Amino acid sequence: MARIAVVAGDGIGPEVVAEARKVIDAALPGVEATEYDLGAARYHRTGEVLPDSVLTELAGHDAILLGAVGDPTVPPGVLERGLLLKLRFSFDQYVNLRPSRLWPGVTSPLATVKPGEVDLVVVREGTEGLYAGAGGTLHRDTPAEVATEESLNTRHGVERVVRDAFARAGRRERRKVTLVHKTNVLTHAGSLWARAFEAVAAEYPDVSTEYQHVDAAAMFLVTQPQRYDVVVTDNLFGDILTDIAAAVTGGIGLAASGSINPDGTYPSMFEPVHGSAPDIAGRGLADPVAAVLSAALLLDQLGHADAAARITAAVGAELAARTPGEAVRTAEVGDRIAAQVAA
Amino acid sequence: MARIAVVAGDGIGPEVVAEARKVIDAALPGVEATEYDLGAARYHRTGEVLPDSVLTELAGHDAILLGAVGDPTVPPGVLERGLLLKLRFSFDQYVNLRPSRLWPGVTSPLATVKPGEVDLVVVREGTEGLYAGAGGTLHRDTPAEVATEESLNTRHGVERVVRDAFARAGRRERRKVTLVHKTNVLTHAGSLWARAFEAVAAEYPDVSTEYQHVDAAAMFLVTQPQRYDVVVTDNLFGDILTDIAAAVTGGIGLAASGSINPDGTYPSMFEPVHGSAPDIAGRGLADPVAAVLSAALLLDQLGHADAAARITAAVGAELAARTPGEAVRTAEVGDRIAAQVAA
Ligand SMILES: CC(C)[C@H](C(=O)O)[C@@H](O)C(=O)O
Ligand SMILES: CC(C)[C@H](C(=O)O)[C@@H](O)C(=O)O
Numbered sequence: 001m002a003r004i005a006v007v008a009g010d011g012i013g014p015e016v017v018a019e020a021r022k023v024i025d026a027a028l029p030g031v032e033a034t035e036y037d038l039g040a041a042r043y044h045r046t047g048e049v050l051p052d053s054v055l056t057e058l059a060g061h062d063a064i065l066l067g068a069v070g071d072p073t074v075p076p077g078v079l080e081r082g083l084l085l086k087l088r089f090s091f092d093q094y095v096n097l098r099p100s101r102l103w104p105g106v107t108s109p110l111a112t113v114k115p116g117e118v119d120l121v122v123v124r125e126g127t128e129g130l131y132a133g134a135g136g137t138l139h140r141d142t143p144a145e146v147a148t149e150e151s152l153n154t155r156h157g158v159e160r161v162v163r164d165a166f167a168r169a170g171r172r173e174r175r176k177v178t179l180v181h182k183t184n185v186l187t188h189a190g191s192l193w194a195r196a197f198e199a200v201a202a203e204y205p206d207v208s209t210e211y212q213h214v215d216a217a218a219m220f221l222v223t224q225p226q227r228y229d230v231v232v233t234d235n236l237f238g239d240i241l242t243d244i245a246a247a248v249t250g251g252i253g254l255a256a257s258g259s260i261n262p263d264g265t266y267p268s269m270f271e272p273v274h275g276s277a278p279d280i281a282g283r284g285l286a287d288p289v290a291a292v293l294s295a296a297l298l299l300d301q302l303g304h305a306d307a308a309a310r311i312t313a314a315v316g317a318e319l320a321a322r323t324p325g326e327a328v329r330t331a332e333v334g335d336r337i338a339a340q341v342a343a
Numbered sequence: 344m345a346r347i348a349v350v351a352g353d354g355i356g357p358e359v360v361a362e363a364r365k366v367i368d369a370a371l372p373g374v375e376a377t378e379y380d381l382g383a384a385r386y387h388r389t390g391e392v393l394p395d396s397v398l399t400e401l402a403g404h405d406a407i408l409l410g411a412v413g414d415p416t417v418p419p420g421v422l423e424r425g426l427l428l429k430l431r432f433s434f435d436q437y438v439n440l441r442p443s444r445l446w447p448g449v450t451s452p453l454a455t456v457k458p459g460e461v462d463l464v465v466v467r468e469g470t471e472g473l474y475a476g477a478g479g480t481l482h483r484d485t486p487a488e489v490a491t492e493e494s495l496n497t498r499h500g501v502e503r504v505v506r507d508a509f510a511r512a513g514r515r516e517r518r519k520v521t522l523v524h525k526t527n528v529l530t531h532a533g534s535l536w537a538r539a540f541e542a543v544a545a546e547y548p549d550v551s552t553e554y555q556h557v558d559a560a561a562m563f564l565v566t567q568p569q570r571y572d573v574v575v576t577d578n579l580f581g582d583i584l585t586d587i588a589a590a591v592t593g594g595i596g597l598a599a600s601g602s603i604n605p606d607g608t609y610p611s612m613f614e615p616v617h618g619s620a621p622d623i624a625g626r627g628l629a630d631p632v633a634a635v636l637s638a639a640l641l642l643d644q645l646g647h648a649d650a651a652a653r654i655t656a657a658v659g660a661e662l663a664a665r666t667p668g669e670a671v672r673t674a675e676v677g678d679r680i681a682a683q684v685a686a
């Protein structure tokens with residue numbers, strides 16, 4: 001039976017993860033879960049973000065379920081770079097998978113978009129680009145200060161994520177991949193991405209392709225999200241585009257993600273796209289749907305497609321039954337979905 | 344009287360620029376305009392993008408009015424880097440100004456946003472960041488290929504654009520500046536931006552401030568664009584965010600921009616945010632409003648606030664009188680606005 005590591009984290013993380021675990025237990029009884037105490041609280045208590053020993057222990061699991069990490073009391077970057085990105089990079093989670101569907105029952109902020117019409121997935125590169133941490137500062141706090149950030153892109157890293165996107169598109173109905181970059185300005189990285197994309201596309205003659213600049217894609221996600229099937233893009237563009245995709249499909253309260261190591265060498269990690277939302281933490285008001293859908297991605301990745309599909313269907317039923325504007329009670333949502341999954 | 348250089352450019356550029364000039368003539372008779380033939384056509388004809396002699400001539404003008412450059416037949420980057428960005432960088436146009444208003448008569452794709460509710464301006468840095476052109480490629484077309492892009496940020500460059508944003512906010516009703524960056528991942532550049540922002544904010548005690556990560560800002564521009572007054576951000580984030588802002592306020596057909604050298608050492612340049620749209624070029628179907636509003640920004644920058652205000656008001660009347668879904672005829676729109684301005 002699967003052994004998963006659970007990092008509930010900060011803010012609403014523990015609340016939503018509790019519901020996700022309820023649902024996992026209902027869908028696939030017997031999954032073994034070990035809790036790891038990481039995040040802002042531990043950092044404040046011990047000064048530690050991610051001890052090597054914990055990294056090693058995490059590596060021994062089949063997958064990681066993460067709630068949310070982050071708190072305004074921690075300087076920017078400490079937990080992001082030290083924990084979240086450390087895990088994505090250490091475990092070579094190069095496919096950052098972010099599906100966006102406009103579910104029946106959910107109202108899009110877009111006037112003309114109807115439930116069922118949007119069903120896209122962004123395959124965001126997860127181990128390169130501007131997230132590499134390459135950069136520096138000279139002459140800090142003087143008028144001569146300069147700060148750099150470097151985007152590192154390898155043929156190896158780009159080609160493998162592009163191939164994953166094409167393979168996914170090949171299994172979908174519309175079989176279309178959109179490459180998003182900024183080839184007209186970022187000519188070096190853009191050219192590498194475009195050439196890798198073209199080479200992989202040749203291996204998938206039944207998948208159609210298009211290219212868009214990131215500014216155009218950001219716009220079209222607002223005016224015409226229906227046009228996308230699979231979108232493949234770099235780490236930073238993917239960060240931005242997936243928040244837009246989430247916004248037009250009902251908000252980050254519903255957006256799930258997987259940081260996937262498709263090779264299976266390391267555990268993949270699944271987490272809601274939302275943050276720790278300290279303003280509503282501890283009050284049972286957070287929507288656990290994003291965490292529950294992340295759990296479904298987790299089970300799917302571990303080969304339990306059937307259990308995953310039952311969770312997804314139960315989420316669909318939950319959302320379809322909601323009254324627009326109605327407040328959500330975290331535990332009740334989890335209970336309802338778990339009951340539906342078990343039924 | 345003002346002497347302006349006109350670069351009509353490619354695709355719909357000449358069509359929309361013709362209307363913008365009509366409107367300038369109506370608002371401020373006597374502006375001297377010299378046409379410069381730059382863009383895809385010249386590149387194909389002569390291989391030249393922007394000869395030094397032309398750059399020098401352009402520098403002798405009070406401002407530049409640009410239509411659009413670009414064509415699918417030109418490799419990505421050639422005209423962008425060689426012409427558009429070359430001008431922005433050579434003329435130190437560090438304030439890339441992009442106002443977004445939801446005009447009465449214009450329907451937002453957002454269901455709940457009403458005309459008059461959105462009135463924001465993005466102050467995008469125009470001479471640094473990932474647009475610096477710093478990057479390279481090694482081992483091209485081999486499995487070992489690596490491509491880099493470097494974001495260069497100086498205290499000098501960041502502080503001056505942040506100061507411009509605060510000065511603008513101080514002249515607006517809501518007096519609020521939002522800094523958008525990604526300080527939790529781009530820790531070096533993010534820290535420089537955050538510290539420069541804080542330092543300048545201290546000089547403007549009556550302007551309120553907030554900070555948002557770029558992914559969150561992209562989301563909030565969709566769910567709550569009303570919340571923004573002045574947004575200040577780096578070159579690439581500004582590129583993406585202004586297309587979202589345009590999308591939620593009726594599309595890039597209405598979005599104007601100015602690449603401004605506030606010091607007045609070099610001419611500022613004004614251009615619609617839209618591209619050359621080769622698919623509809625030459626058919627009189629392009630909406631010239633973005634070009635006309637860019638002309639208003641131009642006159643405003645040259646000290647003709649009154650003429651600029653009359654153009655803006657005439658555009659307001661034009662948009663308010665439109666029937667949603669109605670096709671636009673380029674020259675008729677220009678004629679109507681010019682008549683209104685002259686009246
Ligand atoms: C918290 C942050 C480091 C992270 C990212 O930028 O990847 C988040 O925004 C996300 O999208 O998962
Ligand atoms: C054409 C391109 C170089 C340009 C940019 O990225 O700045 C355009 O997208 C814009 O926003 O003016």
